[in-house]
Amino acid sequence: MITNAPTLDDITVSGGGDLREIAACLRKYGAAVLPGYIEPDQLTRLSAEWDKLRAARNDGNPAIRRVGGDVADYAALDRTAGTKADFPAIEAVFDNDRVRSLVREVVGFPCMLNSEIYATYDVGADRAIADAHFDKTWNLKFMVYLEDIMESGKGAFGVHPGSMGEARRRFREWFDGICRDGAVDVGTDEFYSMPNERLPNNLAPFVEILAPRGSLIIFNTDVYHSGSYLNAGCERRILRAHTYPGERLLGIGDKMPRNSRHYERGEKWEKTGKGFSRxxxxxxxxxxxxxxxxxxxxxxxxxxxxxxxxxxxxxxxxxxxxxxxxxxxx
Ligand SMILES: [Fe+2]
Known part of the structure; x- marks a missing residue:
């Protein structure tokens, strides 16, 4: 039994989101919640761009692809493909001076600053949207609720606050066991054997992030996170941006070296406050x-x-x- 376990209040930064407070929250808990952060007018524009993005997911546009399969039917926008003029609200929210300052501290440059934007659409099936895990490729995510998610059963996002250390320990144990020449090959069967979905039993309790529309959630993907239960008959729409370290996304055939931020995964910054510098x-x-x-x-x-x-x-x-x-x- 964990006493004094972190709660939603602990990971919430109110009052417009002071950058130092957000950074402190991310360092300690791996996630920061800014309730109602997006102004109503801006949220209306973001919702319209979510519609536009989703509508274009099957059009063959090289900047917009469908991310699908049996479980999800999402649209992903590649912001590096010259889309700025088409999605001005997305640009304004996910790429501005405040976002850049935070990214500089947490991820460091060079990085792919919110290069991918996902318009996610989940339809309730009386089950969780995604089980708890840490991401295989480390990154920082910015997520906006387009609708109120104020009660359980509406698919709230959630985290196990402060669980980054356990995720890294597992990641490094796996990495050290299979690496060759100090690196792991991305996209191989070995890569997909990463034990990122087996939930340790010593984590702080899951915190379901119940928050109003327009709330912004920032999280480091090493914190164990999941999409919670979505009741049948309910829908969930979210916009989510990803910032990866490095100059390009790692893909099949690439190597993930030990001496890289993909291996360090932001730990140094969390422990010492010192950011990455080239x-x-x-x-x-x-x-x-x-x-x-x-x-x-x-x-x-x-x-x-x-x-x-x-x-x-x-x-x-x-x-x-x-x-x-x-x-x-x-
Ligand atoms: Fe994830």
């Missing part, structure tokens, strides 16, 4: 690791080209050798 010890370490992996992959490529060349020469020599062998036999 010129800090961590920044230079990350850069050095990137160069080392690039060199290793170039060496591997040269080696495989060498093998291909040798095979080609062998094939070229094969026929003359057979002809000579026949002539000799005669």
């Amino acid at each position: 010129f800090s010890k961590e920044g230079l370490g990350e850069w050095g690791e990137k160069m080392r992996l690039r060199r290793l992959s170039a060496q591997a490529s040269i080696k495989s080209k060498g093998v291909a060349l040798m095979n080609f020469i062998r094939r070229c020599l094969y026929i003359p050798r057979r002809v000579v062998a026949r002539l000799v036999r005669r």
